Structure formats: C-alpha cells, structure tokens
Amino acid sequence: MSNDDEDDLIFKALSHRVRRRLLDVLKVESMTTGALCALFPDLDRCTIMQHLSVLEEAGLIVVERRGRERWNHLDALPIHAIHERWIGPYAAYAASMLSRLNKALPEEVS
C-alpha cells in the first residue's frame, strides 16, 4: 500500500465525527468495545464496531483481544505524522504560540 493509500484511509477515518469522538474517548483511556458502546447509547453495537474497524484499518487504533473482550487503544503515530508533514519539529513551537494567541484574542478580532 502506498503512502497515498494509507493517508486516504487515515483522512477517511478522521472525516466522520463519531470516529473522531471515539478517538477522543480512547485518548483518555483504552476501553473495551462493550464500554465504548455504553458511552454511545444512540448508536447500535454494529455501527460502533464498523467505525472501530475503519479506525483500525487506518492504524489509528490498535485492537487487543483478551479472552472474550476487545480492548481498543489509541495509536497516535498517524496523527503525529500529519503534524510532521505540514509543521515539522522546527515550526512546532511557533505553531503552538500562534494557537495560544489565537485562543486568547477576542472572537471579533481573531
């Protein structure tokens, strides 16, 4: 699979707000699929599992099977690679400062 194909999978995975929300939850702590389903009561288990499968295929989560449980862990390396590609280590400090300045400015000015 080329880098372009891998990137297609990553950005396709991140383009859905439910999948972004799943990553938000997994950033805080790794969770079983059952526990994730309980956090999203509006979605059925099958939908959640489909979203997790898209995230796994993109390398954004790592799934570990422990007995009958499926533990889902965030893998932040693809996110890090996005940052490296368009910001890189040297511009990271400037980007961080700009981001804080942007948040500190009143809405009408920023």
Next chain:
Amino acid sequence: MSNDDEDDLIFKALSHRVRRRLLDVLKVESMTTGALCALFPDLDRCTIMQHLSVLEEAGLIVVERRGRERWNHLDALPIHAIHERWIGPYAAYAASMLSRLNKALPEEVS
C-alpha cells in the same frame, strides 16, 4: 459553524491526495495560483482552483490578492489543532521518539 462542522471541512479537504500535495508545496513556500498550476501540468487550472477553494474554506490556506495575482499561503493552525486534540503538548515528545524508533526499525520488525 460548530467545531464538528469545521472539522468536517478540514478532514474532507485533507482526504484528497492532490490537495495534500498542494499543501506540501505551500509548506515550502507561498505561491501564486499560476505557479501552482505550472507544477501540476496534468490538472487544468479550473481543477486546481477548485481544490484551492476547498482548502481555503477549511482554513488550511490563506489567499491574498495582490493586483491580478492570487498568492496562496499555508495556514498550519488547523493541523496544529489536530495534534493538540489527540496528542497534546505533554505526549508530543513521546510520540516524536516513537515515530523515530518506528522509522529506524527494519520493515519486517516494525
């Protein structure tokens, strides 16, 4: 526009490989639309302008008009926000180390 709507625009914009390529070029230096078109001879000017418009709408580029020229500048703040959301300042160093380790490992082991 909600944050979810803004994020939808950002990830939709990043989901196309030509648009990612345009950002790669603009990371190196800001360019006029004409100069960008010359770099992508397989695509017509209208297609390039449509891609630039999607990037501008997502806030990934800033377009500056100077006389008859349109100068396109990369705006890396949305990329920085992606990094902040799932990695954050405290995990950035660990992610950077892991990324280097991953690249240093032979393909069959990593």
